[in-house]
Amino acid sequence: MARELLLLSTSTTFGTRYLEHAADELRDFLRGVSRVLFVPYALKDRDAYAAKAREGFAGLGFGLDSIHDTLSAAAALEGAEAVFVGGGNTFRLLRTLQENGLVEVFRRRVRDGLRYAGASAGSNMACPTLKTTNDMPIVQPPSFEALGLIGFQINPHYVDADPSSKHMGESRETRIREFHEENDTPVLGLREGAMLRVSGTRVVLRGNAGARLFRKGQPPEEVPAGASLESLIPGA
Amino acid sequence: MARELLLLSTSTTFGTRYLEHAADELRDFLRGVSRVLFVPYALKDRDAYAAKAREGFAGLGFGLDSIHDTLSAAAALEGAEAVFVGGGNTFRLLRTLQENGLVEVFRRRVRDGLRYAGASAGSNMACPTLKTTNDMPIVQPPSFEALGLIGFQINPHYVDADPSSKHMGESRETRIREFHEENDTPVLGLREGAMLRVSGTRVVLRGNAGARLFRKGQPPEEVPAGASLESLIPGA
Numbered sequence: 001m002a003r004e005l006l007l008l009s010t011s012t013t014f015g016t017r018y019l020e021h022a023a024d025e026l027r028d029f030l031r032g033v034s035r036v037l038f039v040p041y042a043l044k045d046r047d048a049y050a051a052k053a054r055e056g057f058a059g060l061g062f063g064l065d066s067i068h069d070t071l072s073a074a075a076a077l078e079g080a081e082a083v084f085v086g087g088g089n090t091f092r093l094l095r096t097l098q099e100n101g102l103v104e105v106f107r108r109r110v111r112d113g114l115r116y117a118g119a120s121a122g123s124n125m126a127c128p129t130l131k132t133t134n135d136m137p138i139v140q141p142p143s144f145e146a147l148g149l150i151g152f153q154i155n156p157h158y159v160d161a162d163p164s165s166k167h168m169g170e171s172r173e174t175r176i177r178e179f180h181e182e183n184d185t186p187v188l189g190l191r192e193g194a195m196l197r198v199s200g201t202r203v204v205l206r207g208n209a210g211a212r213l214f215r216k217g218q219p220p221e222e223v224p225a226g227a228s229l230e231s232l233i234p235g236a
Numbered sequence: 237m238a239r240e241l242l243l244l245s246t247s248t249t250f251g252t253r254y255l256e257h258a259a260d261e262l263r264d265f266l267r268g269v270s271r272v273l274f275v276p277y278a279l280k281d282r283d284a285y286a287a288k289a290r291e292g293f294a295g296l297g298f299g300l301d302s303i304h305d306t307l308s309a310a311a312a313l314e315g316a317e318a319v320f321v322g323g324g325n326t327f328r329l330l331r332t333l334q335e336n337g338l339v340e341v342f343r344r345r346v347r348d349g350l351r352y353a354g355a356s357a358g359s360n361m362a363c364p365t366l367k368t369t370n371d372m373p374i375v376q377p378p379s380f381e382a383l384g385l386i387g388f389q390i391n392p393h394y395v396d397a398d399p400s401s402k403h404m405g406e407s408r409e410t411r412i413r414e415f416h417e418e419n420d421t422p423v424l425g426l427r428e429g430a431m432l433r434v435s436g437t438r439v440v441l442r443g444n445a446g447a448r449l450f451r452k453g454q455p456p457e458e459v460p461a462g463a464s465l466e467s468l469i470p471g472a
Contacts, residue, residue, distance in 0.1 A: 010404050010405075012404055013404060014402035014403075014404060015402075044414075044417040044418075088414075089414050091373075092414075092418070130373065131372065131373050131374055131375075131376075132372065133372070133373065134372070134405060134406075135406070135411070135414075136367065136368065136369070136370070136411040136412070136414060136415055137327075137366065137367050137369065137373060137380060138367055138411075138414050138415045138417070138418045138419065139367075139418050140367075140379070140380040143376070144373060144376040156405075157403065157404065157405035159403055159405070166250035166251075167250075167393065167395055167428065168246045168248055168249060168250060168393065168428055169246075169370060169392075169393035169395070169428075170370075170371070175371070175372040175374075176372075178280075178324075178325050178328075178371075178372060178374050179372055179374045181280040181374070182280075182328070182374045182375050183374065192403065192404055192405075
């Protein structure tokens with residue numbers, strides 16, 4: 001299986017600049033690439049988002065084109081060496097990909113070697129569905145099916161329950177348990193600062209924050225930084 | 237317009253029993269009613285949920301039948317004096333109503349005088365859409381369109397932003413602003429402990445927690461307990 005993915009929980013951690021916490025990982029992931037194709041669809045103001053991403057990637061030594069500035073999004077994807085799919089609203093992102101006929105293009109190009117990096121909604125997009133997003137369903141995508149570049153679900157911005165909270169809304173863990181009342185796919189709760197590096201059949205947890213793995217009918221499991229996920233998630 | 241609604245932000249506030257914070261409002265709302273029809277579809281274990289609700293309503297002096305225990309859900313709705321739609325997962329609740337053909341029955345019966353009470357997901361259900369839910373999209377309903385018993389959106393379990401938080405996920409206010417990037421409908425953020433009493437064209441904020449009103453292109457507005465909403469939201 002040819003696939004090269006870098007999936008960040010968040011684009012910005014507390015107290016650091018945009019992508020700063022993932023700078024080394026991104027540089028390593030994009031070695032040999034000169035320009036990155038940016039996908040800003042998760043935010044409303046695509047121009048402002050592309051400008052921010054352009055500045056961030058320039059600081060890492062990469063040029064950036066935004067897919068919304070190209071004559072044909074599909075053609076831009078066909079010609080790209082690497083994409084970075086930015087965070088924002090996951091429903092808006094998926095709807096835009098589906099309505100522009102880009103889902104199949106993404107799948108085929110990633111199989112053919114296109115490097116796929118994403119943060120938050122952009123990481124969720126690599127999963128089988130968007131069903132583990134934290135976002136508000138502000139628009140309705142035709143389908144909840146996402147790109148399916150990996151075989152399990154990511155929950156970005158994963159937060160552990162706060163035992164001192166007086167809020168009666170569901171904790172993140174409760175929400176993921178509800179997901180498993182209706183679905184079988186394992187869910188990896190990626191804490192902010194955590195990221196996944198996928199290379200072919202290898203899946204490794206990077207960053208410094210660790211993750212929490214939820215499998216249907218089993219107690220949640222702590223996954224330390226550096227762990228291999230393919231041993232934990234069959235068919236990852 | 238004949239409609240009688242009582243919409244709670246939550247079924248349980250911190251440190252109180254199930255429905256205890258709304259006991260007086262519920263008793264007043266259900267005056268003259270002997271039995272309540274309970275809708276447990278937002279949770280997976282309907283039997284357990286119905287048992288909990290039956291105990292809660294017994295404490296208020298009302299009998300309770302659960303719609304999932306009836307031979308025909310539609311027929312049960314036709315014969316009911318009052319319904320209580322329990323909280324849980326909003327996507328699951330809406331999908332069940334849609335797939336069982338109950339949306340139109342609810343609309344017609346509420347127009348004809350059926351008293352509709354709900355909490356959390358059950359309150360969101362009374363809105364035009366589910367687009368302001370906080371829940372995880374664990375199942376895909378055929379449509380995001382909900383019952384439309386009121387003309388604006390409720391965000392249940394509304395929480396003010398925590399200025400000390402180091403979490404980089406979106407605050408509730410940010411999520412509602414994103415909603416208004418794509419939609420025009422006003423959103424009432426109902427804090428836990430707040431509830432709405434709708435009687436014909438009258439809409440009053442009850443409970444003790446207050447609410448926050450978000451209108452597209454305008455700064456958010458604090459709504460104190462006791463305020464009339466129909467003056468704030470045209471066509472409420």
